[in-house]
Amino acid sequence: MPILLAGLFTLIWLGITGSWTLPNLILGLLLSIVALMLVRFQLGTPQTVRRPVKILALVALFVVELIKSAWRVLVLVTKPRMDVKPGIIVYPLRVQSDFQIALLANLITLTPGTLTVDVTDDRSRLIIHALDAVDPDAVRADIEQGFERLILEAFG
Incomplete structure (x- = not known):
């Protein structure tokens, strides 16, 4: 399974990067291996993959959300008058393990228009900056019904 993950991360x-050259392939493979080794070292025991279909669903959701949010950000920044209401949103976590929290925080950060700023000391909430926080409850609901639900289903 680690070889498959390294291959997926390399792809x-x-x-x-948009560069399909041999040196970039080697660099991507090396970075993937190092990242997987660091995660394994940090976690102590590797995460078991119990539901590969759910993991694929999580990856698919991320790609869809990436495209949708990139489009929304593009539309916002190309308007003559940027009518955005940025804000900080506190998100209550249902995920509990360090791996799950880190995965959720990174998926949020990798999605354009949102950025995970911090995790509270008790690991019960994420602090998120949203480019457009007109409806914080809708942002929370999107995260809960999307990324967090699939993380719990795949790794819970």
């Missing part, structure tokens, strides 16, 4: 690296 993601190639897609993000």
Whole structure:
């Protein structure tokens, strides 16, 4: 399974960088291996993959959310008058393990228009900056019904 993850991370690296050259492939593979080793070292025991279909659903949701939010941000910043209401949102967590919290925080940060700022000391809430926080409850509901639900289903 670690070899598959390294391959997946390498493909993601190639897609993000937009460079499909051999040196970039090698760099992506090395970064993937190092990242996986660091995660394994930090967690002590590797996370078990119990539901690979749910993990694929999480990846698919991320890609869809990435495209949708990138489009929303593009529309916002190309308007002559940017009518945004940025704000800080406190999100109550249902995920509990360090791995789950880190995964959720990173998925939020990687989605354009949102940024995970902090995790509270008791690990019960995320502090999130949203580019457009007109409806904080809608942002919370999107996270809860999307990323967090699938993380719990895949790794819970």
